[in-house]
Amino acid sequence: MRINLDTFEEVHSPMYVVEEAKLRRNLELIVSVATRADVEIILAFKAFALWKTFPIFKEYIRSTTASSLSEAKLAFEEFGSRAHTYSPAYTDDEIGEIALCSSHLTFNSLTQYVRFAAVAKHHNEQLSFGLRVNPEYSEVETDLYNPCAPGTRFGLSAERLPAILPAGIEGFHCHCHCESGSDVFARTLQHIESKFAKWFPALKWINFGGGHLMTRNDYDVELLINTLRSFKQRHPHLQIILEPGSAFAWQTGPLVAQVVDIVEDKGIKTAILNVSFTCHMPDCLEMPYQPTVRNAQSLALEAAINGGENNIYRLGGNSCLSGDFMGSWQFDHALNVGENVIFEDMIHYTTVKTNMFNGISHPSLAIASPLGELQILRTFGYEDYKSRMD
Numbered sequence: 001m002r003i004n005l006d007t008f009e010e011v012h013s014p015m016y017v018v019e020e021a022k023l024r025r026n027l028e029l030i031v032s033v034a035t036r037a038d039v040e041i042i043l044a045f046k047a048f049a050l051w052k053t054f055p056i057f058k059e060y061i062r063s064t065t066a067s068s069l070s071e072a073k074l075a076f077e078e079f080g081s082r083a084h085t086y087s088p089a090y091t092d093d094e095i096g097e098i099a100l101c102s103s104h105l106t107f108n109s110l111t112q113y114v115r116f117a118a119v120a121k122h123h124n125e126q127l128s129f130g131l132r133v134n135p136e137y138s139e140v141e142t143d144l145y146n147p148c149a150p151g152t153r154f155g156l157s158a159e160r161l162p163a164i165l166p167a168g169i170e171g172f173h174c175h176c177h178c179e180s181g182s183d184v185f186a187r188t189l190q191h192i193e194s195k196f197a198k199w200f201p202a203l204k205w206i207n208f209g210g211g212h213l214m215t216r217n218d219y220d221v222e223l224l225i226n227t228l229r230s231f232k233q234r235h236p237h238l239q240i241i242l243e244p245g246s247a248f249a250w251q252t253g254p255l256v257a258q259v260v261d262i263v264e265d266k267g268i269k270t271a272i273l274n275v276s277f278t279c280h281m282p283d284c285l286e287m288p289y290q291p292t293v294r295n296a297q298s299l300a301l302e303a304a305i306n307g308g309e310n311n312i313y314r315l316g317g318n319s320c321l322s323g324d325f326m327g328s329w330q331f332d333h334a335l336n337v338g339e340n341v342i343f344e345d346m347i348h349y350t351t352v353k354t355n356m357f358n359g360i361s362h363p364s365l366a367i368a369s370p371l372g373e374l375q376i377l378r379t380f381g382y383e384d385y386k387s388r389m390d
């Protein structure tokens, strides 16, 4: 089916639509950064793992990063390469298979390293081991996303590292960004180097984690490239890896929903949709942030009070959670049952995080070609809900 990518008027049920042209535009930019800066940039599955789109990714990048056994298996089976894996907690029953599916394995602590290094090597001799380090510097303001907040459970601070690293450690892994600019990376790098450079001669690689939002319009790509190049000049023996997730899927497509009902209370009109914020757009409530709705103006929550005559609505989810609504938005017409409401930029961290709370129907997953040819990747039904609880 061919659809109009401006209105999605041919779509009459909830659907995440990846737009191939936008995805390729991101991939092209990311590859150009990797080439010009002489670094490897890999996809973090935690942000995006729609594996039927991997053939497109494989035209541009070779590897991915995993944070669990399932992600590592997906890398091995569907991306066709072993994952760069980091988890804060490996366990006896999973470490063997994780090792088999990984090329790089980063440990969160020395106790995890001591406990699992030998058994991991036994399963995969080629594995390269790393340690997650904590530079104790992050400009991430939301605590929920700040891995360096005091008391963090992530990584070793410099004072906890032994002067001589355990013999098998070949890399450091450091993740302390979230939708950050390259200026933040440049400042953070000074802290990383001042704290950890004395161990660099013993290493082969360094992974600067995710959160580098290089595909955002106002991102200073040249600064990122220059920062990486000058780091490389100072430490030419280190292979540099970046593992963003959001940057790959940033602004690559919407969640298309439909209005199911309009209700009103105390002068507030709510358009109830066939999608849910808590089930299908969880970061809106967790972060929190108000998503952009196509052809609607975002207003403060209170704007919906007596705003009905000006076409101002809250948008409400179809779950029973009282807080499953957001608002307000002003439309240029009164909303009607059945019409589309298009939530922009709903691909990264949505499709990997959705849930089936209340048994609510899960939006289908689709990809649209540059000409608007729609391919449904997956639909969901009762069996998906039921089979999670067998």
Ligand SMILES: Cc1ncc(COP(=O)(O)O)c(C=O)c1O
Residues within 6 Å of the ligand: 044, 046, 047, 086, 175, 177, 178, 179, 209, 210, 211, 212, 243, 244, 245, 246, 247
């Ligand atoms: C260790 C690690 N690597 C990579 C990422 C991907 O970050 P982003 O999607 O913000 O680029 C995350 C996100 O939390 C992370 O924790």
